[in-house]
Amino acid sequence: MKMRVASIFALAGYSLLIVAPLYLALDRLVWVAGFDPYAWINSLNENYITQGVIGFTFLQAALSTLFTLIIGIPIAWQLGRHKWPLQSFVKSILTMPFVMPSIVAAMGFLHIIGPAGLNIRVDESTWFTTLIIAHAWFNMALVIRFCEPVLSTLDPNLEQQMRLLPAGRTKFGRFRNLWAPLLMPSVAAAACMTFIFSFTSFALVKWITLGDNTLESVMASVGSSAGIKDYMISRNEIILGASLIQFTILLAALWIMSWLQQRRQSLLPQASEAIVKSANRKGWLIIGPGLLFALSPLIAVLWASFRVRHTDSTGTTYTWETSGWEFAFAGTNSLPSGWDALANSLGYAGLTLIIALPLGWVLAQTILDVEKQRPRLARLLDILTMLPFAASSVMIGLGVMLGMIRIDAEFFYSFWPTPVFAHIMITTPFVVRIMLPALRSISPEYDECARTLGIVAWRRFFFIKLPLLWGSILIAGIFTLAMSLGEFGASWVVTRNSDWTTLPIMIDSLRSIPYNTTYTAPAACAISSVLMIITLFLFTWAEKFRPARDGGMF
Numbered sequence: 001m002k003m004r005v006a007s008i009f010a011l012a013g014y015s016l017l018i019v020a021p022l023y024l025a026l027d028r029l030v031w032v033a034g035f036d037p038y039a040w041i042n043s044l045n046e047n048y049i050t051q052g053v054i055g056f057t058f059l060q061a062a063l064s065t066l067f068t069l070i071i072g073i074p075i076a077w078q079l080g081r082h083k084w085p086l087q088s089f090v091k092s093i094l095t096m097p098f099v100m101p102s103i104v105a106a107m108g109f110l111h112i113i114g115p116a117g118l119n120i121r122v123d124e125s126t127w128f129t130t131l132i133i134a135h136a137w138f139n140m141a142l143v144i145r146f147c148e149p150v151l152s153t154l155d156p157n158l159e160q161q162m163r164l165l166p167a168g169r170t171k172f173g174r175f176r177n178l179w180a181p182l183l184m185p186s187v188a189a190a191a192c193m194t195f196i197f198s199f200t201s202f203a204l205v206k207w208i209t210l211g212d213n214t215l216e217s218v219m220a221s222v223g224s225s226a227g228i229k230d231y232m233i234s235r236n237e238i239i240l241g242a243s244l245i246q247f248t249i250l251l252a253a254l255w256i257m258s259w260l261q262q263r264r265q266s267l268l269p270q271a272s273e274a275i276v277k278s279a280n281r282k283g284w285l286i287i288g289p290g291l292l293f294a295l296s297p298l299i300a301v302l303w304a305s306f307r308v309r310h311t312d313s314t315g316t317t318y319t320w321e322t323s324g325w326e327f328a329f330a331g332t333n334s335l336p337s338g339w340d341a342l343a344n345s346l347g348y349a350g351l352t353l354i355i356a357l358p359l360g361w362v363l364a365q366t367i368l369d370v371e372k373q374r375p376r377l378a379r380l381l382d383i384l385t386m387l388p389f390a391a392s393s394v395m396i397g398l399g400v401m402l403g404m405i406r407i408d409a410e411f412f413y414s415f416w417p418t419p420v421f422a423h424i425m426i427t428t429p430f431v432v433r434i435m436l437p438a439l440r441s442i443s444p445e446y447d448e449c450a451r452t453l454g455i456v457a458w459r460r461f462f463f464i465k466l467p468l469l470w471g472s473i474l475i476a477g478i479f480t481l482a483m484s485l486g487e488f489g490a491s492w493v494v495t496r497n498s499d500w501t502t503l504p505i506m507i508d509s510l511r512s513i514p515y516n517t518t519y520t521a522p523a524a525c526a527i528s529s530v531l532m533i534i535t536l537f538l539f540t541w542a543e544k545f546r547p548a549r550d551g552g553m554f
Helices: 005-033 037-046 053-081 087-099 102-113 124-153 156-163 171-199 203-208 215-225 233-264 281-304 323-330 338-371 375-390 393-414 418-440 444-452 457-486 489-495 503-512 520-543
Strands: 307-312 315-320
Touching (some): 005 233, 005 375, 037 233, 053 087, 053 171, 053 281, 087 124, 087 281, 102 203, 102 281, 102 503, 124 281, 156 171, 171 233, 215 233, 215 393, 233 393, 307 520, 323 520, 338 375, 338 418, 338 520, 393 489, 444 457, 457 503, 457 520, 503 520
Antiparallel strands (some): 307 315
């Protein structure tokens, strides 16, 4: 079996990009803390700043997953089984939260709970409930994406046949014997992914909760003092213990996810959506609140960007003005302007796109070529491309930071594209996941016929393969841009000690200023609004090219 030169370079480059920073970071941490996994994990319970963090991380992830399913399944049912006016638009709104930067969602929920979020930290029940709701808002699109395609394409004759059987004469019987087994793999896959994203949530936890309550937020807070010999050794143990637990949990979840994805490939009879779906006016009782729920945090962010708080001896008043926007884009001695942050974000996103898109495409093509002759090796390559999924964004950021500092500390702090390394690690697996099914869907007969006609390789690529893949390429590219622009966890770790501020980092910096500064809260919402509008534009554009029956991928 011969591998193309491009495939060899892509595999070598990606392996180096993924393995090298994480290995250097791990080696550095072990060099400081020593190799004792039991002590690493035990340090999380012994250290006062991390006591109870393991239990809280699992608890909030489990409850977030349960609440997401409670919200998402009824919405997915209504979208999948019934017709709606402006159906594509409605579905876009309901699935849009997943691609929205988490820092924007955090700002939105802060302002929903109270003026600038001032009431959210009054008691634990307030912020804990808000965190669960925010995670459900962010992840309900996963339930819709996984379940709706199954519901909207299942041949209704199957349900009619079930009605003739004794076990299917009642609604409960049909649910138990038809819909539950049919939807279980999709629901379980969505639950698995929701648990992963809730387990590794950072921006929402950082701003909604009272402190460093999860493994992810703890690693981010102590990471700046890690990797220094004979200095705060316990913090190195905390990072090693937290990352070991996270990697184990995420790897197990990804394995379950892969197994469930295979089970979702069924041979059940399908029909067009026009045949499957029927009218249901009562469904607006579910779709209507769902739309309001999806839009509320975004409306709150835009609303709060124009609402300025003034406090004097007579009390507190609020006025409507654009001072927050002016403050955000003017810049100060301690903060860059919004224009600088926007330029940095666009620059990082552009570089990430230039590298991640062709790299992911070549990796996907390599997996496809190898699996024809050596399926086990192809499966191994597929797992290799998914390794960043088993590492949270903060873990990736720490890997890039500690790895590059070990190579050259001065280079790390002075090299502008440093965050791009983390962005490429995060986005490339998504490109592979989008391009691989698209490549598999192309019949080899197209290429064989072209070869028979004597068409040379470059013409086959540009006039046959490229047009067939154009929609998937655009989706992968747009998704890469959106993810890079809104990436917060890794960027917060990598860029907070540099001058290269991005839009999400600037939002965080503005809200970190004491609230007695009048314009910081509306300025943070102004920057959030810019990031929100860009993401909405990219998502709306990508939706035009996404196949109607494509589920589970954005």
